[in-house]
Amino acid sequence: MANILDIAEKTYAYLNEKEGLKADFTISETETNEITVKDGKFTLFRTLFDNDVSIKVIKDHKKGIASINKCSEEQIKKAVDDAIASAESGDADDCFDIAPGLEPEKFKMGVLEPDIDKLMERTQELSNTIAEKHKKIRLIEMFAKYVKGHYVYMNTGGTKDDCDFGYYLIMLEFAGTDGENTTGVASTGVIFDSLDKELITLGNIEKELTDAENSLNPIKVSEKFEGDIILTPGCVSQMVSYLCYNAVLDPAIINKTSVWLDKVGEQVASPMFTLSSKPYDERIILGERHTIDGFRSEDYTLIDKGVLKCFATSLYAANKCGVNRAANSSQDLIIEAGDTSFEDMIKGVKKGLIVGSVSCGMPGANGELAGVAKNSFYVEDGEIKGAVIETMISANLFEMFKNIKAISKEQVCDGGSVIPYIEMSGITISGGTE
């Protein structure tokens, strides 16, 4: 493997030969070992060696980026020259910038000494457990991997982050089946750093397998009504990503399409809702250590008790629009738990759905959302009546987060986020009505 520290120093020196540049770059190498399981059998074992070099330059207030997957000195110099040529082809914009230099730091994250044989053992164990305890599950595909890597991030301000990282990941794709009927495909995955526990106990794997088994013989909702929905953590994550894209991330702010453009400091969601990005939370396996602009990442809260505290914007958007720069890149999301158990949430639903995911397009800037409720269950008078098929939900994304009725005590941690169940009211639910 290449000595990327040495390569990084040479790249830094080459950049410094150029006059009037601001630049940053990341050089990384990774090794991945991955096993695929189909129908309970190991079918593919992959070993992948990869490199990645990404260089950003700002010259005369013009920005260019080049990336390659080679680490030779000659090729990296060419990539630097390509990035400069890209910058020269663009327009000057005073808002392009990078962070000032930080003290050099070394990081070690996750598990750096893997046990591949143990990973194989745990994967086989999971496959066997599913076959024994979840007989109505067809495990379409499952893969387990260990990824080990090393990256160096430097900028012309003097920052040098040197990070070794490693993690395990398990991903399952499955459906419920009784031989005649099949449910829709469900999937779940977890990033983890220890093989001490059975894999079925991680994340929401066991619950999602059970839900798929219970989704055979679905019922059709034959009417259109306004009801409550309980979003599972996976579905909450989906809706929060839509919310962020349309309201607080760079494109929505730069394009001025965010309906929250003048709402910082105001109530935009239920007082029960607190959304943070916390890369240093111990439940996050590979938390971000510097932002894409080169600032040291810090934990921050985006929405506190329903009040919008800031935008999730980069340095460029902050400079361009006169707004805040977010303290990290908003990838390590944590939603505070509530005080209602998931079981009690269900008991409180008069008529509605538990929604595992929504099959829909990305809502537009106005937040109008309509989609098919997938991996979902019909609830009436506090009881789950059965899985549903051909059932759509319609609502406004921004109204949904205002109309939160309860947030669960339980949170699901998948190694990259920590999310509870959330109950919302005022959702239009419709079956196959003509």
Next chain:
Amino acid sequence: MLEDILTGKKSLFETGMQSVLRGQESRLRRIVIQNGNLVTNVRSEESGICARVYLNGAYGFASTAEYTAEAAAKTIAAATKNARYLDKFNTEKKNPYPILEQKTIVSPRMIIDFEQKRLVDLCKEIDAHIEKTYPDLLSRVVAYREDTMEKIIVTSDAADGHVAYPRTTLYVTLNMTSKDGQPVEVSDAVGGFGHIEDNYSDLAKIYEKIAALYKDLCAKAEGVYASAGVKTVILHPDVAGMIAHEAIGHTVEADLVQGGSVAGPNLNKKVASELISITDFASTAFGDKAPLPVYIDDEGTEARDAVLIENGILKGFMHDRESADFYGVRPCGNSRGYAFSDEPLIRMRNTCVHPGKDKLEDMIASVDDGYYLINTGNGQADLTGEFMFGITMGYEIKNGKLGKAILDTTVSGVAFDMLNTVDMVSDTVTWNTSGTCGKKQAMPVSMGGPAIKCKIMIGGR
């Protein structure tokens, strides 16, 4: 152009192990101008080598980011080692696959690269035109994406190939404030196989499309919510193409059939109106070059058309060598990987509903109360055939005439049920070449079809 340093490494394939060595270079050029601000200006290149080795029913695979003869030898050795490692766990040994025709296939053209400045200038010119022509927009985005691949495929017992897949796409997004003070948005994409000179030498054609897009946006700004329920609709060819890909195509990929897809028990049965035929085309379609032609897949199978539905009857699935062997059919070259480090999966190529005999005007005139659904943002489907598409542009149809535009909504249904309701099919096929399928790995695909009239469930208020 990739130099062939791989063919000479065939001698390193171990006897009795079906092996494929693939060298690949992928290029990405990406430019985004938001409201006149050049916010993305990226050139990305990656190349490497992978090897896949089949032994007794399981695969060993390895890849490296180097493209050298030495790296090729190491990659074959690593994949072979992985195949042997996995064989220790294999209690049900399988036979080798049938040997395929061994020949060399070369695609008719390779990739031409252009300076970034020329690409940026093109986007800036289009952006300046939009700014000047449509001053009442809330915002605008012009984005350019060029994703090209070049592959050298060397096999132990199938065809070898050297092929290239150049593709460029230009995206335009326009945003306006609606009558209710809410932002509404429309988007369109222009481009296809080839490079900048193939697709954007005549800007007048692009400006015509932008003018049509602006007209739709103005209508959408005055738009109304669709009424939820099962409705009679005319699906524009872009939406019909999405159905061919998402709702039918994925359910007839043999790996998903083996996973329990609804298509499995329906082979050779009537699954759609007899007006419906769907084919996954390889390198030609309806007598012309296919929009994104594929000549050989990443297992060394020469690409042929895969007939999926013929006159309403489900005729076949899409295969790789493994599933073709399982079902006892000949593979059609659907097995492809996206990055050099990706193992090949069963993927669609140019999936299209065949044209019918009806005129679009007659189809619209035949609807008393329904919708004409023009544009779709994305789509998803699952093993049950249940699908959904986001609808980003559409119009009401009242008494046979187009009415008000509708706001963003979603349509859904069960594929075979919906296709059985088709009673009119237009006579003109339109292709969408900007698709990127997301089945585990990304993959450039095209999809197309005529307009079709059917019943579908629409979301709304």
